[in-house]
Each structure stands twice: as structure tokens, then as C-alpha cells.
Amino acid sequence: MESRAHNILLTASDAALADSLLATFKEVEKHYFLRSWKTSELNSGHFVESVRRFIDYRLAGSYTPIGTTLSNFNPNELRRLENITGSEGYRLHIPRALFTIYGLRNKRGVGHLGLVSPNYLDATLIVATCKWVLGEILRAESSLTFDETAAIVDAIVERPVPGLWDAGSTRRILAAGLSLREQILFLLLAESPQHSDRLVASTGYSNPAYFKKLLRTLHDERRIEFTADGNCFLSPTGHREAEQIALNAKA
Numbered sequence: 434m435e436s437r438a439h440n441i442l443l444t445a446s447d448a449a450l451a452d453s454l455l456a457t458f459k460e461v462e463k464h465y466f467l468r469s470w471k472t473s474e475l476n477s478g479h480f481v482e483s484v485r486r487f488i489d490y491r492l493a494g495s496y497t498p499i500g501t502t503l504s505n506f507n508p509n510e511l512r513r514l515e516n517i518t519g520s521e522g523y524r525l526h527i528p529r530a531l532f533t534i535y536g537l538r539n540k541r542g543v544g545h546l547g548l549v550s551p552n553y554l555d556a557t558l559i560v561a562t563c564k565w566v567l568g569e570i571l572r573a574e575s576s577l578t579f580d581e582t583a584a585i586v587d588a589i590v591e592r593p594v595p596g597l598w599d600a601g602s603t604r605r606i607l608a609a610g611l612s613l614r615e616q617i618l619f620l621l622l623a624e625s626p627q628h629s630d631r632l633v634a635s636t637g638y639s640n641p642a643y644f645k646k647l648l649r650t651l652h653d654e655r656r657i658e659f660t661a662d663g664n665c666f667l668s669p670t671g672h673r674e675a676e677q678i679a680l681n682a683k684a
Contacts, residue, residue, distance in 0.1 A: 435589040438571055445574040446490050449499055453483040454567065455589065461563050470556040477559045478538045481506070481531045484566055488527065492519045506535050522573050530562050588625055588666075596682045597623055604635045608682035613638060613647060615678050618667070621657065622675035625667040632665065 435455065442451035457480040464473035482503055486496040492514070497503050504510060514528050537555050568582040577585070596608030596619070604623070606616055616636050621627060629648055638644050652659035656671035667675060 438567075438585050438589050441571050441575045442487075445570075446487055450483065450487050450490060450496070453499060454480075454487060454570075457483045458563055458567050459589070461560055465556055465560040468553075470552055473556050474538050474559055477534050477563060480563050480566075481535050481538075484527065484531055484570070487570065488514065488523045491523050492517045506532065520573065522569055527566055527569060530566050534559050534562050584666075596679070604631075606635065611678065611682065613644070614651065617647070617651065617665075618656065618671055618675040619678050619682065621665060621667040622672065622679055626664040629659070629663045629665055 439451050439455060442454055457476065460476040461473050461480055464476060483499075485503060485506065486499065489496040511528055511532060514524050517524055537559055564583075564586050568579075568586045571577060571585060572579060572582040575582075596606065598605045598607050604620065606619060608619065611619060613636065617632055620632055620635055629645060632648075633641055633644050636644075648657065648659045648665060651657045651671070654670075655668050656674060657668055658666040660666070
């Protein structure tokens with residue numbers, strides 16, 4: 434999924450922008466998942482800068498090189514973008530979403546001292562807005578639907594789930610006391626989709642027939658989508674259950 438997103442961004446811009454957009458988004462999402470609100474919110478500033486460069490490239494054909502300071506992001510900059518001929522998404526909607534992120538990042542005790550400390554609600558708004566921005570860019574630059582772009586955005590982040598260990602080509606669960614069902618959801622929280630064969634290898638379970646029966650049960654419960662080719666996608670309902678498993682897991 435990440436390679437698909439990268440190809441879309443690369444076709445629409447260049448390697449530096451494509452790499453920067455995905456890397457900065459992943460940092461925001463990763464630290465949000467780790468419940469490091471301040472770090473997640475701080476990293477959102479880098480995402481804003483990457484998207485501003487991407488917008489300039491799409492509207493004007495050039496952008497301030499990465500490593501060179503951007504102009505101030507203020508109402509005057511919003512008006513400048515509004516007056517450029519081009520996509521309303523790049524002139525109006527995305528810049529205003531970025532301005533919201535930027536304001537929370539700079540005025541709520543994140544980038545500077547403020548009366549409000551970094552917190553869950555601010556971080557949740559920021560990460561959701563970053564997801565919307567990235568999804569809107571992918572939608573605008575491809576023929577994908579809203580649902581397809583949402584699935585790509587959700588899948589490109591490999592979440593750093595504590596209690597997992599990558600032992601060469603095999604991922605192992607270090608968290609103790611998890612049922613097989615919990616192990617499957619735990620693994621898919623870190624990376625979705627995964628093929629059922631890889632999940633079997635990670636759990637070390639010795640009965641593939643029962644394993645696939647359990648996958649079909651999770652599919653019927655709408656915790657996962659178990660496709661005909663053997664891939665397993667974590668659903669929003671499954672994601673909520675998997676997060677609770679991760680929070681309660683003990684190594």
C-alpha cells in the first residue's frame with residue numbers, strides 16, 4: 434500500500450516531495466499511536482511544510498527546496514493561494530486544514546510555551562486532519578475513490594506495537610498470555626494487510642486448518658476482511674479491539 438501511495442505522489446511531484454510527505458505523515462501517526470501527544474503534534478509541523486511544498490509544486494510548478502526556510506504561514510499566505518488558478522482542493526480546502534494543524538501545533542504549548550498542554554484531543558484532531566489531507570491528495574492525483582484512498586492511508590503506517598520482535602524475516606510475539614485470536618489482531622495492528630501464511634508463521638501455530646477457521650470467524654464478526662487470496666485486513670472494529678489488546682499486553 435505504501436508503494437502505491439508513493440507512486441501516486443511521485444507521478445504528481447518528485448522523489449524528494451513523495452518521500453517527505455510519507456515520512457512526515459508516518460512520524461505523526463507513529464507517535465500518536467505511542468500516545469506521545471507532544472511529539473506527534475510537533476511532527477505535524479513537518480507534515481504541514483511538506484504539503485505546502487507539494488501544493489506550490491502542483492499550482493506553480495516549483496517549490497522551496499527542502500532544507501530552505503518556507504515563508505510564514507499566515508492569513509496572507511492563505512489569500513495568496515486562494516488567488517492562484519487551479520484546484521479548489523489545493524487552493525482552499527487543504528491549506529485551511531493545514532492552517533488548523535499549524536495553529537494547534539504553535540499555539541497550544543507544543544512548539545512554544547502556551548496555556549494549553551499537548552493532549553489527546555488536540556493530537557487526535559491533528560492526526561485525523563493529516564490523514565484527511567494525505568487522502569485528499571492521493572484522491573486528487575489518482576482515479577481512486579474516497580474509500581480506496583482511506584484504505585491506503587490506513588495501511589501505509591507500520592505501527593510500532595510494543596511486544597513484537599522482528600527476528601529476521603519472521604515476526605514474533607513477545608507479549609505473554611494472548612489467545613490465538615488476540616495474537617492475530619495484535620499482529621494486524623502492527624501491519625495490515627498480512628497474508629494468512631505470514632500470520633501462521635508469526636504465531637507458530639501448528640494447525641493451519643483451525644487457524645483459517647478462526648480467520649473466517651473474525652471475518653464474519655467484521656474484525657478482519659479475509660480475502661479469497663489469503664490476505665487479512667484489519668477493520669475499524671478490529672482495530673479498536675486490537676488497540677485494547679496492545680495496551681493491556683505484558684511482555
